[in-house]
Amino acid sequence: MHLVVDRHPEGMLLTDDRGGTEVVPAAAFPALVADRERRADPPRWVWSDTAHWYPPLLRAGVRVERCHDLRLVEGILAGVEGRPVRAFASRPRAAVALPERQSTALFDLESEGAPPAEAPAAAALLAEQLAALERASAAQPGALALLAAAESAGALAAAEMTHAGLPWSSTDHERLLEDALGARPRPGERPARLVELAAEVERRLGVRPGSLAIDSPPELVAALRGAGIDVASTRSWELQQQGHPAIAPLLQYKSLSRLMTANGWNWLDEWVRDGRFRPVFVPGGVVTGRWASDGGGALQLPRQVRSAVRADEGWVLVVADAAQLEPRILTALSQDAEMARAGAGVDLYQGIVDSGAVRSREQAKLGMLGAMYGGTTGQSALVLPRLQRVFPRATAYVEEAARAGERGETVRTRLGRTSPAPGEAWQERRLLAAAEGVGEGERRDARTASRAQGRFTRNFVVQGTAAEWALAWMAGVRRRLWSPDAGPLTVQPHLVFFLHDELMVHAPAHRAEEAATALREAAADAGRLLFGTAPVTFPVTVAIVERYSEAK
């Protein structure tokens, strides 16, 4: 049963599958949702944008089990059908426009004036989307509908994670900053440790004290070259090649400076309140279907600060990581029986070593990453031929995706998310290069662009399908932890963090095992959901810890 939610001059307009409508005052909406969620068969709430509608409900203490996010599904369908995203309603000042986020407050209709009733348009769009999901065939019947459901469930989880927040110890964070950098400096000044290191770099470069603009890459390069260090940039990996005594303190300076600017005191002031970091996740924010984040750098949380992620008193963090997710996804996509054998245990890379294809785990990892990213140099390129011999199906699968991209075609993930077609400039360059009398320069440019697109589509099928697996995993964990009558979200075990192939649950200590089981079982379910009975396993490692840094 779908229940379409939309704005109405007098509050919310609800439309059910039979076209029956009901108008409820905005203030009464949360109670209505709570009531429907407690019934035996709660509806699937249909709305324009989960990120807009759900947070106020959460703040009112109301959770929703299932939804259909029109904006996210529209994005998926537009990709599949190779068309632009449709406007949600063609009226001026439409209450909900796609794909842009609504910034207006849900329960603050008056300040907006009376918005037009949108339910007919929303209900119509739902009907269109359901029909399109039905029509579109992917790897299996219903695959795209599954993706729509998973994407929408992810949006619910994202809102819940922001609502709950990641437990964060400001005290521990401040302590680690002081240990690494010294006392917090006044605005505009550098902490003691950075001052010392910068002075040390100047000494070892033999430049006048206070004359080096160490934070300016161009000036730093000039200074390094002036000291006889032959570098073209100030990238860490390039500096590491050099033997000069100034390099060590410089690298340390860069690392600590990075810590301070990205996750230092200012970050703490801005992002941590009342013991919680509340990242804003953006489901579907990446073309491949991965999530992005908006503010706070949630998906780039450096290892350096993970000890500040700390469970509440009497609670624990249950941290789960899908082991070698992407190569396993490739195994399942390609139905490579030999690689499935290599992945039978918890360590797929070791399994590849045991298959005799390569000599070391490091080679196995580099080789697989190179195969999935399109690496053409170094170690990865060296071991690729051996991987191709032993795992012909897996390696051919990504090769095929790469060739399609080079031809300008689109590719699809397991559930049917479609890669964006290359732009007009790309097509034109390609046609130009094929014409007669074209210079070698143009041909080379076209080849370069063509290969770049191939690397993109090669990676898209794997990264995108891994993102789908992760969504299914997350949805399964959420459903297992779900219990509508056990009180607010944050008194029960609940998801607090997601990082592509990693999930974290904050749980009362006595319910840690329960959460660990949910994480393991949902991973197995996700594999079956995407790939049926294919003999591919998706093991997860689960750690029950007080601090994030203790996992792995």
Place this chain on the structure above:
DNA sequence: AAGCCTAGCGCC
């Protein structure tokens, strides 16, 4: 002053 770009580095 504000907006955009790049370099560089963090994460997967």
Place this chain on the structure above:
DNA sequence: AGGGCGCTAGGCTT
């Protein structure tokens, strides 16, 4: 000549 991101600082343009 290795895929996808976000963020900050510096430095340029408008």
